Amino acid sequence: SYLFIYLFYYITTKATQFFNSGHTNNWAVLVCTSRFWFNYRHVANVLSVYRSVKRLGIPDSHIVLMLADDMACNHRNPKPATVFSHKNMELNVYGDDVEVDYRGYEVTVENFLRVLTGRLPPSTPRSKRLLSDDRSNILIYLTGHGGNGFLKFQDSEEISNVELADAFEQMWQKRRYNELLFIIDTCQGASMYERFYSPNIMALASSQVGEDSLSHQPDLAIGVHLMDRYTFYLLEFLEDIHPASQANMNDLFKVCPKSQCVSTPGHRTDLFLRDPRSVLITDFFGSVRKVEITREAVNLTSAAEQPVEATKEPKSEPLSYVDQLPVAEIIHQKPKQKDWHPPDGFILGLWTLILLVFFKTYGIKHLKHIF
Amino acid sequence: MAAIETEKQRGRYAALAIAAVVIVLGIPLWWKTTETYRAWLPFSQINELDSLQLQLSVEVEVVLSRGTLSPEQQKKVPLSQTREQEHQIDAKTVLRYRYETKYRTATIMEEDALNQPSAQEADLSLHMLSESACGSVVVYIIPETSTLLPADVKVYVGQRRTALLRAALFEGTAGLKEVLSTLEPQVKQVVDTMSFSHQDILAALSDRIRVGQVSKESLADSMRAIKSSPGYEITFSLLNPDPKSHSLHWDIEGAVNSYIQPLLDKLNPIANFSVDSQILYYAVLGVNPRFDNSVSAYTLNADSLAHVINPVEARLGSNAASSNPVLNFLLYVPDAQHSPLFIRDHSKREIPSNAFHSPRWGGIMVYNVNDMYGPEAEFPVDINISMSKVMGVFLAQLRLMLGVQKTQPPPGFVLQSAGSEGLADWELDRLMWSRSVENIATASTTITSLAQLLDQISNIVINDNIAQQVSSAVTSLQAAVAELEAGNLAFALQYSREAILASERAFFDPSLLHLLYFPDDQKFAIYIPLFLPMCVPIVLSLLKIANEIRQRRADKLAKKD
Numbered sequence: 001s002y003l004f005i006y007l008f009y010y011i012t013t014k015a016t017q018f019f020n021s022g023h024t025n026n027w028a029v030l031v032c033t034s035r036f037w038f039n040y041r042h043v044a045n046v047l048s049v050y051r052s053v054k055r056l057g058i059p060d061s062h063i064v065l066m067l068a069d070d071m072a073c074n075h076r077n078p079k080p081a082t083v084f085s086h087k088n089m090e091l092n093v094y095g096d097d098v099e100v101d102y103r104g105y106e107v108t109v110e111n112f113l114r115v116l117t118g119r120l121p122p123s124t125p126r127s128k129r130l131l132s133d134d135r136s137n138i139l140i141y142l143t144g145h146g147g148n149g150f151l152k153f154q155d156s157e158e159i160s161n162v163e164l165a166d167a168f169e170q171m172w173q174k175r176r177y178n179e180l181l182f183i184i185d186t187c188q189g190a191s192m193y194e195r196f197y198s199p200n201i202m203a204l205a206s207s208q209v210g211e212d213s214l215s216h217q218p219d220l221a222i223g224v225h226l227m228d229r230y231t232f233y234l235l236e237f238l239e240d241i242h243p244a245s246q247a248n249m250n251d252l253f254k255v256c257p258k259s260q261c262v263s264t265p266g267h268r269t270d271l272f273l274r275d276p277r278s279v280l281i282t283d284f285f286g287s288v289r290k291v292e293i294t295r296e297a298v299n300l301t302s303a304a305e306q307p308v309e310a311t312k313e314p315k316s317e318p319l320s321y322v323d324q325l326p327v328a329e330i331i332h333q334k335p336k337q338k339d340w341h342p343p344d345g346f347i348l349g350l351w352t353l354i355l356l357v358f359f360k361t362y363g364i365k366h367l368k369h370i371f
Numbered sequence: 372m373a374a375i376e377t378e379k380q381r382g383r384y385a386a387l388a389i390a391a392v393v394i395v396l397g398i399p400l401w402w403k404t405t406e407t408y409r410a411w412l413p414f415s416q417i418n419e420l421d422s423l424q425l426q427l428s429v430e431v432e433v434v435l436s437r438g439t440l441s442p443e444q445q446k447k448v449p450l451s452q453t454r455e456q457e458h459q460i461d462a463k464t465v466l467r468y469r470y471e472t473k474y475r476t477a478t479i480m481e482e483d484a485l486n487q488p489s490a491q492e493a494d495l496s497l498h499m500l501s502e503s504a505c506g507s508v509v510v511y512i513i514p515e516t517s518t519l520l521p522a523d524v525k526v527y528v529g530q531r532r533t534a535l536l537r538a539a540l541f542e543g544t545a546g547l548k549e550v551l552s553t554l555e556p557q558v559k560q561v562v563d564t565m566s567f568s569h570q571d572i573l574a575a576l577s578d579r580i581r582v583g584q585v586s587k588e589s590l591a592d593s594m595r596a597i598k599s600s601p602g603y604e605i606t607f608s609l610l611n612p613d614p615k616s617h618s619l620h621w622d623i624e625g626a627v628n629s630y631i632q633p634l635l636d637k638l639n640p641i642a643n644f645s646v647d648s649q650i651l652y653y654a655v656l657g658v659n660p661r662f663d664n665s666v667s668a669y670t671l672n673a674d675s676l677a678h679v680i681n682p683v684e685a686r687l688g689s690n691a692a693s694s695n696p697v698l699n700f701l702l703y704v705p706d707a708q709h710s711p712l713f714i715r716d717h718s719k720r721e722i723p724s725n726a727f728h729s730p731r732w733g734g735i736m737v738y739n740v741n742d743m744y745g746p747e748a749e750f751p752v753d754i755n756i757s758m759s760k761v762m763g764v765f766l767a768q769l770r771l772m773l774g775v776q777k778t779q780p781p782p783g784f785v786l787q788s789a790g791s792e793g794l795a796d797w798e799l800d801r802l803m804w805s806r807s808v809e810n811i812a813t814a815s816t817t818i819t820s821l822a823q824l825l826d827q828i829s830n831i832v833i834n835d836n837i838a839q840q841v842s843s844a845v846t847s848l849q850a851a852v853a854e855l856e857a858g859n860l861a862f863a864l865q866y867s868r869e870a871i872l873a874s875e876r877a878f879f880d881p882s883l884l885h886l887l888y889f890p891d892d893q894k895f896a897i898y899i900p901l902f903l904p905m906c907v908p909i910v911l912s913l914l915k916i917a918n919e920i921r922q923r924r925a926d927k928l929a930k931k932d
Contacts, residue, residue, distance in 0.1 A: 022594070024729075024732070025731065057678070057681035059681060060685060061684070061689065110884065113884060114881070114884065117884075118879050119880065119881050119884055120879075120881060121881045125692075126692075126694060133696075134578065134598065135594060170820075170824065173816070173823075173824070174817065174820070175578055243678055243681075287681050288677050288678070289677050289680045289681070289729045290594075290729060290730055291676040291680075291729050292595070292727065292728055292729070292730070293673060293716045293726075293727050294722070294724045294727055294728050294734060294767060295722070295724070296724070296767050297723070297724045297726075297760075297763040297764045297766075297767045298764075298766040298767045298770075298788070298793065299788065300759045300760075300762055300763045300766070
């Protein structure tokens with residue numbers, strides 16, 4: 001047990017050492033490549049990963065989230081403004097704290113490649129850029145419908161594995177990442193990481209070539225499948241991770257074995273320089289900062305400083321705030337008088353149709369009785 | 372019969388004419404219209420840039436004061452020596468250091484200056500006498516018996532580019548050469564501290580070279596210091612979690628103007644800086660401090676500091692218009708319930724500055740105000756924050772973040788503190804050396820990888836403006852390397868900045884996007900339905916003509932026989 005204590009101490013000091021991972025900041029690029037109501041599960045996938053990544057510390061300014069974002073306010077959503085990831089509506093992953101950077105029709109192959117390579121027009125705001133440097137660890141998560149060697153973007157275009165590998169190589173040439181973790185949850189996902197050739201990339205996929213990734217569970221009230229199996233078990237694994245956790249990548253590779261996932265998840269570590277055993281989950285999913293104590297301070301003379309005149313603010317009465325939600329008024333309110341509007345087009349059209357049919361059947365001579 | 376023959380002849384001519392038009396006009400037209408516009412790039416010059424051969428020249432002036440040399444030795448001075456050192460880093464990178472040392476004796480005025488009571492005053496009067504060029508080092512040798520420096524101090528580095536070195540030069544009949552050769556390693560140590568050492572340059576080239584060659588301290592410094600960028604944004608934030616108890620006032624504008632702005636002005640050759648500030652209310656640290664009974668105060672220990680930054684960062688805004696890296700400096704005033712709050716290091720000792728920093732991000736300082744009011748004060752209490760203390764800490768952190776401060780100087784060295792500008796001239800020179808090298812290395816890697824990319828992917832359009840940027844980057848790079856070789860540090864830095872701006876603009880131009888990857892089978896699938904129906908009749912008719920000619924020849928041959 002003494003040895004165990006010593007080992008534990010050694011491991012914790014090792015983790016706080018400066019050089020363990022070589023990164024000083026974390027970024028995440030989370031992309032959902034599908035739109036339409038029946039692809040609800042892909043949006044729920046990405047939002048769940050987004051929530052985990054935020055919980056573990058990566059701020060919104062360092063997350064590039066690309067979503068079609070047509071689930072929460074979809075006409076078919078029985079619970080508007082929510083996206084659930086658990087059946088029985090246990091966990092709403094949409095909430096009011098989601099910052100989507102590319103939404104709707106902005107999620108295209110071109111924009112995705114532009115974000116990765118940094119070739120954005122100068123007018124692009126900061127939140128839509130991947131401002132990583134040579135000491136950034138980047139997590140890239142893709143989900144949607146895919147095939148052997150390609151990934152479908154919004155039913156209109158595809159990105160091939162060669163293009164993705166070339167984009168990563170351009171990122172490496174410009175040293176836009178220190179280490180990259182690539183996770184893909186689509187059918188035949190392993191084909192997307194086959195062509196990578198840049199160093200320091202670790203890749204995980206939910207299924208091998210020739211296999212389909214399956215969805216997890218439908219919710220009968222919402223009417224669609226809520227999550228994919230691989231991401232569901234990935235999230236279960238991430239729920240146990242907290243910012244100080246020491247779990248490493250080997251544990252991540254064991255997530256969702258064939259018995260649970262039906263497809264065979266795969267991974268690729270040959271391009272990665274470090275041993276996966278020494279790579280912490282929080283190196284990619286969280287944002288643990290390296291911190292140093294400031295030992296010295298510059299001795300400044302305060303001769304240049306004038307004492308700020310403490311402007312005595314006039315004593316004001318204690319403030320009271322107006323009731324933001326006047327519930328009492330709402331409950332006892334009379335219903336508002338609605339102004340009269342002429343009947344809209346549909347009703348008019350319907351009646352015109354009925355009249356026409358009547359006169360066609362029974363003859364035009366009846367018309368003079370009406371007018 | 373003749374009519375049929377003429378018809379056939381006309382048919383043959385028609386087929387030949389169509390085939391001729393297709394081959395002579397059609398194919399070149401198709402080729403021209405489907406090719407992408409690619410402006411000319413100076414590929415040969417770019418290939419030359421791929422192998423980086425840098426020569427860094429330093430001018431060192433060694434001034435020997437009275438008492439260090441014997442009269443016969445003094446007669447041989449002044450003289451100059453050049454020393455060159457070459458390092459082959461890898462197959463493509465060669466570094467050459469050239470130290471041009473000029474030895475001379477001190478003038479009367481310099482002797483007077485060196486007779487001052489303390490080293491600080493000596494330094495002050497010395498740089499009133501002359502101005503040394505950017506990137507050069509002047510070392511004054513004082514005799515061992517001199518009382519200018521305390522006993523255990525061997526070298527005193529001043530605020531400008533001068534250093535005082537106390538050397539034991541043996542008396543007697545030793546020749547000047549031996550004396551100078553004993554002096555040389557000590558002078559080299561001083562020059563390494565004041566301009567650059569091999570490790571510093573290797574750390575600046577860390578993009579190009581693999582990690583194994585760089586020492587751990589240099590690697591730590593390069594990971595801590597923010598990467599070279601044309602501009603930086605510095606944000607000062609005041610976090611007030613308890614506005615009901617404390618009403619905080621800080622004169623940030625005045626403090627920035629008096630303390631930070633001189634440093635930023637001095638760093639103008641390196642980068643542009645923009646400073647802003649904000650006050651955040653109800654912003655809490657993400658960690659709960661623990662109450663320590665022994666000091667009856669709340670403490671945050673070093674292990675939990677890493678988790679403080681993330682919840683705060685979500686609240687900090689940043690200037691959306693620029694993509695420059697941001698350095699955040701936060702001043703946290705603990706709420707009345709958790710005052711006073713002290714930070715403890717790993718050995719549980721108190722830290723005088725009560726602040727910590729995170730590499731490439733910024734720093735956080737905790738400012739306790741509980742001793743400014745008693746328990747009977749009426750809340751909210753008006754508190755004026757003493758900006759000199761705060762700015763002292765922030766300035767130190769800023770120097771670390773920008774890569775000005777390096778690891779410990781060698782033993783026996785005393786570095787004079789930076790003074791009103793916050794930055795000594797030689798520190799600026801150090802930064803300029805490493806920044807020039809870093810910029811040149813980055814710009815050359817960018818240009819070469821861009822050229823490689825454009826060469827490899829043949830369906831990227833290269834517009835004229837990209838070609839122009841690339842050409843200007845190449846010329847600036849060549850100029851920067853030449854200036855470094857000549858020893859003009861300021862010009863080298865300027866050219867390297869231009870080179871990096873041009874190369875980044877060329878590399879990240881939005882038009883350089885190859886969208887469509889055409890595998891060969893897709894190319895066939897597209898062109899076959901277009902060209903095959905057209906080519907089949909042409910080819911068949913040409914074949915028919917050829918057959919007829921062959922038949923006729925066979926007939927002629929048969930007829931002859």
